[in-house]
Amino acid sequence: MSITLPPPTPSAPSSCLDRLGETTTLAISYLRVSTKEQAERGGREEGFSIPAQREANLRKARDLNAIVVEDFIDAGESARKADRPELMRMIEYVKTHQVAYCIVHKVDRLARNRADDVTIHLALKEAGVMLVSATENIDETPSGMLLHGIMSTIAEFYSRNLASEVSKGMSQKAATGGTNGKAPIGYLNVARRDDLGREVRTVEPDPDRAPLVRWAFEAYATGNYSSITLREELIDRGLTTPPSPKRPAKPPTLSTIQKMLTNPYYKGNVSFRGASYDGIHEPLVAPEGWYRVQAVATAHQTSGEKTQAHDHYLKGTLYCGQCGSRLMLTNAKSRRGVIYPYFICAGRHARRTNCDQKSMFVPDVEAAVEDYYRRIQIPAHVLTALRAQVTEKFDQLHAQAKQDRHVHVRERDELRGERTKLLQAHYAGAVPLDLLKTEQDRIARRLAFLDAQIEAGDNEYEQTKAHLDDCLALAGDMHAIYMSVDDSLRRIANQAFFEKITLTGEEDLHGHPGPPFDVFLNPDIHALALRREQDRAEGRTQTEDVEGLNNDLLVGPAGIEPTTSTV
The missing domain is CATH 3.90.1750.20 (Putative Large Serine Recombinase; Chain B, Domain 2)
Known part of the structure; x- marks a missing residue:
């Protein structure tokens, strides 16, 4: 690796140099630790390693009858890279100051790959500086240079081997389900002692987050x-x-x-x-x-939609009945300064469409929505019949789910076995990493689905049935609920009951209910429920003399369980 040096910046000799005679042998000291934790260990400003290296370098300087005039300290900098700030400053320093020695604690403090070591050594040699190790017999003699080359090669091997071993350990830890590094927000890294006094590092949920x-x-x-x-x-x-x-x-x-x-x-x-x-x-x-x-x-x-704060409880729910664009809120001011709010078509306003929808006075639209709630809420006799049909259909689905559960358990066990074989094949080198990831994603998605189906036990069915009953009760009392709440709750009610409400005029309004209210508010479902209730009262079976019986009207492909918990 070549070192790109910044342009030299000559600096005046320090006051320490001014006090020393020209015949005094001068030296500089280079100190380094790899991590910030080492540099702050024990609550000390420099930790423990930096002072220990400094003391060893000073002893070496005394043996050489030299005086250390400058320390260059890279705290928390890896030797695997050469662009360390204090190292670069040191090389610039020796170009403008008369220094005889550069003292390091060990060669690996300077560099941990052969190319960087050679480049740094040449830069020091061109400046007339001899590299000296405080703990190794390295100098400019042939034997010293030989030892320098050997130690530099050993440092490079140690660095690469350490990285390989660390990577191997991290791979094994991940394969056994452990967490490498800092846990994400919501978790805490915890260190405990087991019964034998060994430190065990694990991850636990953060009680606060x-x-x-x-x-x-x-x-x-x-x-x-x-x-x-x-x-x-x-x-x-x-x-x-x-x-x-x-x-x-x-x-x-x-x-x-x-x-x-x-x-x-x-x-x-x-x-x-x-x-x-x-x-x-x-x-x-x-x-x-x-x-x-x-x-x-x-x-x-x-x-590209963004959920934003609403200026009006109907904003975000209303759409243009002509072009399908959202209706936006605008204010018109009269000559007397009175403000009149209107809903206008966003498509027409931005000239994206050829819509000619006129602006609609907000109080008139509010009254139309209130009246629409009154007109579509389910009558009491229809609600009774609909509840009976929903309960009956739900019980049928429950019975079928119990049968499906055995199939799901068998498929889940097969997928787990397939996943185990896949990992074994990957460790044996038969499956490349990209294929392993693709297959793992496929298996994980299917297992998540199967686990959700298997865990849908009787308690969940009872809870869902009760939730559907609550939704039916809401649908039977929509108007009273809507009229009794404030504007913020009206916005929630609109989002819960409807996917959108379209207006072609202030009184031409049509709602598009969302699940499960799209089923509960369907007139065809009402007619079917009433007819079945009548058949039950007359003692006939559900399918006897009932034309066009279609359970799909009652329960579509998505089922009857609500997709939102807003209600």
Whole structure:
């Protein structure tokens, strides 16, 4: 490796040099430790290694009848790179000062590869400086030069071998589920002693930050937050980065939140060099929840939509019935200074479409939405029939799920065996790393799905059934609920009940319910439920004399379980 030196900057001799005679032998001392921790160990400003190296170099200087006039200290700098700040300053120093010796504690303090060692040694030699080791018999004699070359080669071998051993150890640790390096936000690196007194390093959930991380994944999965608004909410809830000896706790940056949402560590996986392994740490997020977050993040990147603060509780819900653009809020001021709010078509305003939708007075639109709630809420007799049909269909699905569970368990066991064989083949060199990662991702996704299906036991079915019953109750009392809440809760109600509401005029309004209300508010479903209720009352079977019976109307491909927990 060649060293690129900055242009020389001549400096005046120090006052120490002025006091010394020209016949005095002068020397400089170079000191280095590889990490910041070494430089601060024991709470000392220079740790323990730097003072020890300085003392050894001073003893060597006394043996040479020389005086050390300058120390050059690289604290926390690796010898694997040559562009260390104090090393570069030292080389510039010897060009402008008469120095006889450059004393180092060991050759490996100067460089740990042969090319850098040769380059640094030549730079010192051209300046008339002899390199001397305080602990090794290195000088300009042939035997000293031979030993210098041997020690430099040994230092390079040690550095490369150490890197290889460290990498091997990290690979093995990751393969057994351990965590390499600092755990991400929400976890703490913990060191304990086992029964034999051995130090055991592990990772545990941070009691202060782990609940906030869990909430962040749950909130983002609803689709109601962008990464920007999620960060703001987390900061309001008190999330900070863990403090360190160098940095105090502070609010997380946006990139920290974005990395957190995409880090598979939170669902129980550790990654190393592109491969993924099952971690032994406690997951903060269920696998299906993590994949749901990835889907939401992808959708946000595709659409470019940002969740922003709403100026009006209907903003973000209303769309133009002609061109499909959002309706935006604007204010018109009269000559007397009175402000009148209107909803206008964003497509027409930006001239992206040929829409001729007129502006709509906000109070009139508010009244139209209130009346729409009154018109679509489910009557009591329909609600009773619909509840009976939903419960019956749900029980059928539950019975089928029990049968499917055995199939899922068998497939899960097969996939786990396949994953084990895949890792064994990779260790044997039969499967390259890129193929290993692709196959691991495929197996992990399928296992996450299967685990979610298997764990859907009776308790979850009962909870979901109760949740659906709550949604039915809301649908049967929509108007009263909407009229009794404030503007902020009205916005939540609109987002819970509808994917969007389209307006062609102030009174021509049409809602597009979201799941599960798209099923509950469907007039065809109402008619089917009433007919089945009548058949049951008359003692007929459900399929007897019922034309056009179609369970798909009642439960579509996505099922009847709500996709949002907003309600």
